[in-house]
Structures are given as structure tokens and as C-alpha cells.
Amino acid sequence: MGSRMTDYANLKQFKKSQIGGLTKHLAGLRFETPYEATGELWTRIFKRAEQLGMQIGYSEAHGERLDFKVPRKITAEQTKFGKAWLREYFFKLDGTPRSGKRTEYVCEQTLDIAKHASRFEFVGIQVLASNGWYPVQCVPIYRTYDRKGNYFDYAPIHWGTPIIMERS
16 A cells, blocks of 8 residues: 555545556555455455545446545546547437447436536446456546536446446
8 A cells, every 4th residue: 555545535636647557556455465265356356445435335237436525636637538438439420329239228318418518527446246357447537528518427448348426
């Protein structure tokens, strides 16, 4: 637990490299002293997340979610990248929604927010567990807002596909 990581608890704005460092730090806790059971690993991750000012949530479809108590700002460069990424992922060049798996289970409101995204916040980390080579994966969660204040959360890449967390 380095002092640089502790400083992350007080950051108001995160750079892309800092978000990457935080996700790698939490996933890397599996390599600290051996653990006997998966429960010990989760306890270690949750304890560290709490030290960083995060609270534990749960995504029914995707497991544990570590949310900052107060969402954090990201840089203007990341916002520009996020807008372009969402447009390219969900929409064709003419602005119509793509067909197929990219939009198959995404509601109209989410597509509308993605099309008119005005700002983003870094809200936390999605912790994904598996029994394969990567027993713990951590991906950042971003909140995407339109100008009206509507939003949805997403983790940009999980095996090439974003995890969309729509509001019900």
C-alpha cells in the first residue's frame, strides 16, 4: 500500500493513467500474501476500497461494484474520447443506431443519452470474478450525462464489449 495510492482517496479529478493505476492496484491485491479462500480476497479488496472512500454496491448482472461516495471528474481529453467512443460503438456514421449485439439489449433512453453525451464522471470500479486465468478483473465505471441530467453508467471494455448499467 504505497503513499501514492493513498493520495487517490482525495483526488477530485482523475487522469486516465490514474484510473488505470487504481484498477490495477485493486486487481493486484490478489498477489499480496497468499490467501486461502476467495472470501479473503474480497475482504482485502473491500477494505482497500473503503480506505479510498468507496462504498460497495452490487450489480445484479455483473457482481460487485465499488462506487465513490462522491463521483469524480475526469479530464476534458477523456470526455472527448468518451463521446467519440460511445458514438462509434453505438451508431453508424449517419447517426442511426447500429443493429445487432451492440444495441440489441440497450434501451432507447441509453442510446439517446449516448448520442447527446455532454459530460462524464468516474464513479467507481466494477470487480469481476471468474475461475479462469484472471480470478479478479477490475474495470472503471463512468457515468455519462446528457444536457438534461439523464445518465447511465458503463464500464467501457470487458472482453471487447462494454458493460452497460442502465437506470430502471
